[in-house]
Amino acid sequence: xxxxxxxxxxxxxxxxxxxxxxxxxxxxxxxxxxxxxxxxxxxxxxxxxxxxxxxxxxxxxxxxxxxxxxxxxxxxxxxxxxxxxxxxxxxxxxxxxxxxxxxxxxxxxxxxxxxxxxxxxxxxxxxxxxxxxxxxxxxxxxxxxxxxxxxxxxxxxxxxxxxxxxxxxxxxxxxxxxxxxxxxxxxxxxxxxxxxxxxxxxxxxxxxxxxxxxxxxxxxxxxxxxxxxxxxxxxxxxxxxxxxxxxxxxxxxxxxxxxxxxxxxxxxxxxxxxxxxxxxxxxxxxxxxxxxxxxxxxxxxxxxxxxxxxxxxxxxxxxxxxxxxxxxxxxxxxxxxxxxxxxxxxxxxxxxxxxxxxxxxxxxxxxxxxxxxxxxxxxxxxxxxxxxxxxxxxxxxxxxxxxxxxxxxxxxxxxxxxxxxx
Amino acid sequence: xxxxxxxxxxxxxxxxxxxxxxxxxxxxxxxxxxxxxxxxxxxxxxxxxxxxxxxxxxxxxxxxxxxxxxxxxxxxxxxxxxxxxxxxxxxxxxxxxxxxxxxxxxxxxxxxxxxxxxxxxxxxxxxxxxxxxxxxxxxxxxxxxxxxxxxxxxxxxxxxxxxxxxxxxxxxxxxxxxxxxxxxxxxxxxxxxxxxxxxxxxxxxxxxxxxxxxxxxxxxxxxxxxxxxxxxxxxxxxxxxxxxxxxxxxxxxxxxxxxxxxxxxxxxxxxxxxxxxxxxxxxxxxxxxxxxxxxxxxxxxxxxxxxxxxxxxxxxxxxxxxxxxxxxxxxxxxxxxxxxxxxxxxxxxxxxxxxxxxxxxxxxxxxxxxxxxxxxxxxxxxxxxxxxxxxxxxxxxxxxxxxxxxxxxxxxxxxxxxxxxx
Numbered sequence: 001x002x003x004x005x006x007x008x009x010x011x012x013x014x015x016x017x018x019x020x021x022x023x024x025x026x027x028x029x030x031x032x033x034x035x036x037x038x039x040x041x042x043x044x045x046x047x048x049x050x051x052x053x054x055x056x057x058x059x060x061x062x063x064x065x066x067x068x069x070x071x072x073x074x075x076x077x078x079x080x081x082x083x084x085x086x087x088x089x090x091x092x093x094x095x096x097x098x099x100x101x102x103x104x105x106x107x108x109x110x111x112x113x114x115x116x117x118x119x120x121x122x123x124x125x126x127x128x129x130x131x132x133x134x135x136x137x138x139x140x141x142x143x144x145x146x147x148x149x150x151x152x153x154x155x156x157x158x159x160x161x162x163x164x165x166x167x168x169x170x171x172x173x174x175x176x177x178x179x180x181x182x183x184x185x186x187x188x189x190x191x192x193x194x195x196x197x198x199x200x201x202x203x204x205x206x207x208x209x210x211x212x213x214x215x216x217x218x219x220x221x222x223x224x225x226x227x228x229x230x231x232x233x234x235x236x237x238x239x240x241x242x243x244x245x246x247x248x249x250x251x252x253x254x255x256x257x258x259x260x261x262x263x264x265x266x267x268x269x270x271x272x273x274x275x276x277x278x279x280x281x282x283x284x285x286x287x288x289x290x291x292x293x294x295x296x297x298x299x300x301x302x303x304x305x306x307x308x309x310x311x312x313x314x315x316x317x318x319x320x321x322x323x324x325x326x327x328x329x330x331x332x333x334x335x336x337x338x339x340x341x342x343x344x345x346x347x348x349x350x351x352x353x354x355x356x357x358x359x360x361x362x363x364x365x366x367x368x369x370x371x372x373x374x375x376x377x378x379x380x381x382x383x384x385x386x387x388x389x390x391x392x393x394x395x396x397x398x399x400x401x402x403x404x405x406x407x408x409x410x411x412x413x414x415x416x417x418x419x420x421x422x
Numbered sequence: 423x424x425x426x427x428x429x430x431x432x433x434x435x436x437x438x439x440x441x442x443x444x445x446x447x448x449x450x451x452x453x454x455x456x457x458x459x460x461x462x463x464x465x466x467x468x469x470x471x472x473x474x475x476x477x478x479x480x481x482x483x484x485x486x487x488x489x490x491x492x493x494x495x496x497x498x499x500x501x502x503x504x505x506x507x508x509x510x511x512x513x514x515x516x517x518x519x520x521x522x523x524x525x526x527x528x529x530x531x532x533x534x535x536x537x538x539x540x541x542x543x544x545x546x547x548x549x550x551x552x553x554x555x556x557x558x559x560x561x562x563x564x565x566x567x568x569x570x571x572x573x574x575x576x577x578x579x580x581x582x583x584x585x586x587x588x589x590x591x592x593x594x595x596x597x598x599x600x601x602x603x604x605x606x607x608x609x610x611x612x613x614x615x616x617x618x619x620x621x622x623x624x625x626x627x628x629x630x631x632x633x634x635x636x637x638x639x640x641x642x643x644x645x646x647x648x649x650x651x652x653x654x655x656x657x658x659x660x661x662x663x664x665x666x667x668x669x670x671x672x673x674x675x676x677x678x679x680x681x682x683x684x685x686x687x688x689x690x691x692x693x694x695x696x697x698x699x700x701x702x703x704x705x706x707x708x709x710x711x712x713x714x715x716x717x718x719x720x721x722x723x724x725x726x727x728x729x730x731x732x733x734x735x736x737x738x739x740x741x742x743x744x745x746x747x748x749x750x751x752x753x754x755x756x757x758x759x760x761x762x763x764x765x766x767x768x769x770x771x772x773x774x775x776x777x778x779x780x781x782x783x784x785x786x787x788x789x790x791x792x793x794x795x796x797x798x799x800x801x802x803x804x805x806x807x808x809x810x811x812x813x814x815x816x817x818x819x820x821x822x823x824x825x826x827x828x829x830x831x832x833x834x835x836x837x838x839x840x841x842x843x844x
Binding site for chain 2: 037039040042045048052053054055058065066067068069070097098099101102105106109112113121123124139142143145146147253257258259260278280281282283284285286287288289290
């Protein structure tokens with residue numbers, strides 16, 4: 001559409017009448033759609049149903065019966081599979097429970113109670129600060145907030161976090177203990193870190209000796225339009241002489257079943273030894289039957305990649321619906337900007353400053369629940385009230401088209417009203 | 423056999439010759455048996471194999487698809503089942519992952535980092551002490567040791583921990599923050615707490631406001647010879663006005679599959695709210711597919727009880743083998759004493775002071791691995807070097823008979839040698 005931001009007051013009032021009418025029509029449709037979370041659709045999880053077939057062999061390749069106690073680090077079969085998939089030596093991998101979020105929280109708790117490599121436990125420090133590239137994943141921020149950390153938002157660029165900012169802060173303040181990273185198809189913007197970003201994260205000087213990179217590779221094998229290669233942080237840190245800096249997380253939540261998948265933490269040999277020592281007090285080992293179930297279903301790394309292609313085929317029409325509708329309804333309007341993601345789970349948009357909350361409110365009133373405005377920022381506080389996360393995966397294409405039509409109307413309505421306030 | 427402890431030196435030397443000969447014969451048999459852990463036998467886990475049949479319905483009674491995110495506290499269906507089984511309102515139950523040990527460790531970590539009900543986090547205290555009824559479960563003690571707590575051993579009586587000791591210590595020292603309890607068929611002695619013990623634990627005065635009972639009801643539905651009723655600590659504390667004192671743990675590790683079961687923590691409404699607030703940062707929810715799998719297999723509380731009867735039938739001949747062999751070979755010898763458990767997973771014996779380690783060493787040299795001597799005491803230190811835990815469940819009856827024959831010879835050999843030292 002033609003630029004809205006350059007229209008006269010009269011033109012805006014005229015447009016508002018039209019938009020209000022369309023909005024009221026939507027309200028009359030009694031929609032009830034939820035686009036708030038990055039949940040796979042039932043049609044996606046159906047693709048993994050064969051994993052719930054009868055399990056007739058309970059043994060690993062090495063002959064271990066998985067129906068009994070033991071094996072803290074997880075069965076070799078699945079560590080080998082993930083090792084191949086992510087290009088990480090299997091000895092640097094510990095398998096966790098049903099979600100990597102749990103491993104992240106537990107890693108943070110260990111740092112608080114035990115510290116790492118002889119440094120003071122974080123729970124005994126006056127102040128702990130964490131760098132939070134924003135917009136980002138709300139559940140990362142919830143961990144920090146729950147622990148009472150001070151979160152420092154870092155701006156995102158097309159190649160990852162603003163590294164000038166990151167380097168400056170990390171070098172000068174020893175209370176800054178780490179950074180959250182979703183390096184590939186980031187939540188919510190779909191940004192992939194450049195090699196330079198990865199290398200700078202690995203090699204930068206940090207005032208804190210125990211600075212940690214929480215590397216949440218949640219979408220590591222989740223391309224939709226293009227498979228991007230992101231440099232492995234473990235390799236980069238090994239090269240830079242900072243091998244104990246990163247904790248690498250991954251899970252099959254968005255590969256097999258959300259909440260019933262398999263997760264992992266990977267790290268340097270020294271970190272793995274330290275983690276296992278404490279983890280040995282926490283558990284005898286995670287669910288090996290589910291680990292074997294995953295191995296039997298996927299067979300190997302190639303099997304995972306093939307499965308992800310099937311899922312990408314489910315998701316592609318949905319992402320296209322979102323992007324085409326934004327393009328058709330709002331391109332050139334000046335009311336919104338967005339990135340075209342190459343993979344992952346979200347489309348991130350920025351509406352006119354001060355309009356994000358209002359868009360969410362309007363959509364909700366007309367029956368479409370969006371991710372709360374601000375949720376993608378530390379403390380739920382988007383200083384510009386501008387960013388919105390669209391999660392296209394759960395609804396069907398038809399529902400999504402309705403929801404996006406409404407969304408575009410809400411963006412127009414909120415934008416025009418904001419402009420008329422002036 | 424006739425008392426050994428009252429024999430003359432000559433008689434002992436004669437007996438020693440006989441026992442040494444029998445021991446050497448065993449060494450020649452090249453046994454390789456492991457009785458070190460309380461692991462169910464393959465024949466026991468086989469009984470739950472139907473749980474690994476194809477899952478054709480993925481929905482809870484209420485219609486929720488368990489193959490997706492959500493439900494922090496676990497699906498209602500399984501909370502209802504456990505509620506009925508353990509006589510706990512389902513709203514006071516949160517379902518965990520594959521093992522209750524993990525829930526115990528996490529509960530302790532929360533107390534260290536966040537504290538409870540506004541009291542100072544334990545990680546910020548000079549000193550934290552914990553009461554450890556001994557002999558007890560080594561993994562409880564490992565949690566304490568990992569966290570740097572001071573463990574205070576409490577003697578066990580036939581009705582539970584020595585409550586005079588417990589009450590005195592808890593009342594006078596505010597650094598004492600709690601107590602471990604395995605109230606039914608205790609590990610390793612098979613002791614069941616009397617109602618009086620439960621009531622005294624609930625009503626005793628504690629110097630620490632945030633004194634916690636870690637109530638590990640690991641063998642709550644695991645009778646073998648007699649189903650004993652133990653008073654519910656949640657009820658007792660509710661009556662005594664100390665409802666926030668206990669955390670109640672349970673799991674199906676020794677019901678369905680060890681390491682692939684379902685666990686729970688139950689507590690007062692206030693505790694549950696506090697736990698959920700922090701757990702909400704740790705996870706979106708535990709494995710609901712496995713929860714539903716358990717519900718579909720057991721159907722209801724009665725289904726669990728029936729299954730436990732099947733398992734008891736597997737285990738009974740093994741416990742009888744242990745107890746009959748001890749009786750036949752060593753009753754009246756003065757070299758050993760033991761309790762006849764009514765359920766649970768172990769037979770606990772006390773050999774002559776200073777002989778437990780030697781018995782373990784001798785058995786190992788002849789091919790039978792026992793639980794390490796001292797493992798049942800804090801810091802792995804049995805002050806009398808006398809207690810041994812026999813875990814009869816894993817071997818077959820035939821293997822167990824061999825192992826017990828050897829065990830009895832080792833007890834005689836170590837006992838006689840100890841007496842000859844004098």
